[in-house]
Amino acid sequence: MTTQRTARLAAVLALPVALALSGLTAAPALAGDKAYQINLKPLNNSGSQGTVMLSLNGNQLSVKIEADGLVPGQPHAQHLHGSTDGHDFQCPSASADTDGDGIINNTEATVHYGDINISLTTDGGTGPDSGLAVDRMPKADAQGHLSYERTIPVSQDVVEHIKDLHVVEHGIDPNGNKQYDFGAGKSELDPKLPQEATAPTNCGVVEGAAVGSIPVGGVETGGGSTESHEIPRALVGAGGLAFVAAAGAIVVGRRKRSTAAAEPAGRSAA
Ligand SMILES: [Cu+2]
Known part of the structure; x- marks a missing residue:
């Protein structure tokens, strides 16, 4: 009797505890919230x-x-590169240095990591046209450490990709x-800038997005590494920034051979 009642009581007591526990473990972070880590x-x-x-x-x-090993006291342009329309871009390897000058410059690297999607500026615009807004890029401290934090409104394409x-x-x-x-020569993006200022110093993909992985939404047909080097046409005409203009010139050259595809909508950040 006593043991039976105790057992029943225990079962009755255990139920809400189990429910509470399962509720705790099953509860996700806030609905729609997602977090990703990137190792540079x-x-x-x-x-x-x-x-x-x-x-x-x-x-x-x-x-x-949080980054280290940067050029102390200097601004570091930083961006989210890649594609929101199905192309599979990755960080370049040493073989990206196709002109063999010992430095992977931005043009060589862009074939691999794609165009700028969002410029990670400290304030003001975050679109690709802010790519070389060096006065709005974070500076490394005297030890070459850089801390950056900003919340940016992004398009639905960016959310999904x-x-x-x-x-x-x-x-x-x-x-x-x-x-x-100018020890390493002029930047191929703007001869007034040293190559040292525009060449990439580090790169990282979202953890779990392995090399050769299929991008969200699948790979676009014909999306080879060089073919996939695209930039929204609106930016090509923007002029202003050599970073974009130089990349745009290459794209325009390539695109003459094929009829232009429809432009992705809402690709750039607000
Ligand atoms: Cu960049």
């Missing part, structure tokens, strides 16, 4: 690495970056004099 790995033997946390709350993208994007930081110092100089 060095390019161009920069030794620069870091960690990025991307979190989405609806159409608000929060970006947190966030795993197809990756973070790239730019600015290298191969001659180790702690500044951007």
Whole structure:
């Protein structure tokens, strides 16, 4: 009797506890919230690495970056590169240095990591046309550390394809004099800028988005590495920034051969 009642009592008591526990474990973060980690790995033997946390709350993208091994006291252009329309871009390997000058410049790397989708500026615009807005890019401290945090409204395309994007930081110092100089020549993007200021220093893909993975929504037909190097036509005419203009010229050249495809809508960030 007593043991039976105790057992029944225990069962009755256990039920809400079990429900509460399952409720706890089953409860996701806020509905629609997603978070992704990116590990930044060095390019161009920069030794620069870091960690990025991307979190989405609806159409608000929060970006947190902690990076080290950057050029001390210098601004570092940084972007989300890649595609929101099905192309599979990745961080470049050493073989991306097709002109063999020992540096993977941005044009060589863009074939692999895609065009700028979002410019990770400290304030103001975050579109691709802010790609080289160096006065609005974060600076590394005296130890070469960079901390960045910003929440950016993004398009639905970015929300749906966030795993197809990756973070790239730019600015290298191969001659180790702690500044951007012309030791490595002129930037192919703008001859007034040193190559050191625009070449990529690190790159990272969303963890779990393995090399060769199928992008969200599948691979577009004919999306080979060079063919897939595209930029919205609206940007090609924007002029202003050499970063975009240089990339645009290449695309326009390529596109003359094929009839233009429909432009992806809402591709750039607000
Ligand atoms: Cu970039």
